[in-house]
Amino acid sequence: MRPLVVITLLVLSIVGCAERPWHGIVRSPADPAPALVLAGAADLPVTRIRLDSFRGEVVVLYFGYTHCPDVCPTTLADWARAKRALGADTTGIRWIFVSVDPTRDSPAEAHGYARQFDPAFSGTAPTDAELALLLKDWAIAAYPEGDPRTPDYTVAHPAYTFVVDADGRFRLMIPPGVRADDIADDLRRLR
Amino acid sequence: MTSRTIFAACASGLLLLTGACGGSEQGTSEGDVGDATTTSDVTTMTGLSAVAPWARPADAGKNTAVYLELANTRPEGDSLTGVRSAAAERTELHESVMEGETMRMRPMIGVALPSGGRIVFRPMGPHVMLLRLRDPLVPGDTVEVTFDFASGRSLAVRAGVRAP
Numbered sequence: 001m002r003p004l005v006v007i008t009l010l011v012l013s014i015v016g017c018a019e020r021p022w023h024g025i026v027r028s029p030a031d032p033a034p035a036l037v038l039a040g041a042a043d044l045p046v047t048r049i050r051l052d053s054f055r056g057e058v059v060v061l062y063f064g065y066t067h068c069p070d071v072c073p074t075t076l077a078d079w080a081r082a083k084r085a086l087g088a089d090t091t092g093i094r095w096i097f098v099s100v101d102p103t104r105d106s107p108a109e110a111h112g113y114a115r116q117f118d119p120a121f122s123g124t125a126p127t128d129a130e131l132a133l134l135l136k137d138w139a140i141a142a143y144p145e146g147d148p149r150t151p152d153y154t155v156a157h158p159a160y161t162f163v164v165d166a167d168g169r170f171r172l173m174i175p176p177g178v179r180a181d182d183i184a185d186d187l188r189r190l191r
Numbered sequence: 192m193t194s195r196t197i198f199a200a201c202a203s204g205l206l207l208l209t210g211a212c213g214g215s216e217q218g219t220s221e222g223d224v225g226d227a228t229t230t231s232d233v234t235t236m237t238g239l240s241a242v243a244p245w246a247r248p249a250d251a252g253k254n255t256a257v258y259l260e261l262a263n264t265r266p267e268g269d270s271l272t273g274v275r276s277a278a279a280e281r282t283e284l285h286e287s288v289m290e291g292e293t294m295r296m297r298p299m300i301g302v303a304l305p306s307g308g309r310i311v312f313r314p315m316g317p318h319v320m321l322l323r324l325r326d327p328l329v330p331g332d333t334v335e336v337t338f339d340f341a342s343g344r345s346l347a348v349r350a351g352v353r354a355p
Contacts, residue, residue, distance in 0.1 A: 070256045074315055140293075159289050173292075
């Protein structure tokens with residue numbers, strides 16, 4: 001009996017020491033996040049984004065577009081649920097939706113769109129030049145599909161939610177479909 | 192107590208009658224367009240049924256998605272050839288697909304619905320795409336979409352708008 005107790009304790013201690021798994025994909029090494037500087041709308045300061053000005057806060061980022069019928073609203077609705085799961089105290093987390101469709105989205109429009117999901121969310125849209133730079137810096141793809149001269153083209157865009165920690169390091173990529181409670185769990189650990 | 196029993200009997204009779212009428216109508220209306228019984232939860236017509244339809248809220252001029260499950264309980268297979276709705280400038284069947292780290296959408300054309308089969312339209316997957324909404328959709332609204340099949344049958348479905 002005694003050896004069994006010892007083995008059980010040993011196993012429990014090993015399990016206890018093992019790091020709890022993350023729900024998002026952990027970037028290793030966690031390099032400093034690329035720059036993200038967007039001029040925003042002159043009359044709407046909240047749409048002006050300088051990622052390095054948010055040091056000390058966890059920044060949750062999504063690159064989508066406001067005409068997106070399925071994936072973007074599903075993701076932002078998951079964010080809203082994750083925010084609710086974090087409870088009353090959601091300070092220290094900034095939620096930003098960045099449009100990658102500057103042809104149709106203005107910074108104000110992207111901001112209004114994000115706020116439909118939670119009033120604490122903010123949104124913005126880059127200029128064409130800012131978009132080209134952010135796609136390069138973040139090594140991500142976003143491009144129109146269909147005829148961009150018509151109103152009904154769609155936009156291919158990054159599938160993941162990107163999370164930058166309070167030290168400005170690009171720490172996590174959260175795939176679509178991760179449950180809101182699990183998103184909240186990851187963010188709680190980073191805050 | 193007695194009046195309640197009588198009321199219950201009348202109500203059941205009425206329900207049965209309605210059901211019977213619906214059945215005979217279904218038998219004769221095969222191939223008709225938009226002549227289906229619609230409810231917010233299950234819509235059935237000539238062996239085609241739509242379960243739990245819902246639509247996302249969106250602003251006028253923007254795009255949104257309708258989700259539901261379509262089932263074919265007839266002995267013959269069928270194929271979904273298109274979808275239409277008066278609520279939007281255009282209505283299409285699309286599928287969200289992840290390619291590497293990028294999310295794309297591709298149109299769906301001619302989706303098979305074999306006998307006993309079903310098509311599940313769900314977030315981050317196949318969906319009915321309403322392009323350029325004529326009016327905003329807000330929670331509590333309903334939006335009607337009609338599915339057309341290769342057999343000539345159609346199924347009109349009323350989806351409630353709700354924030355997921």
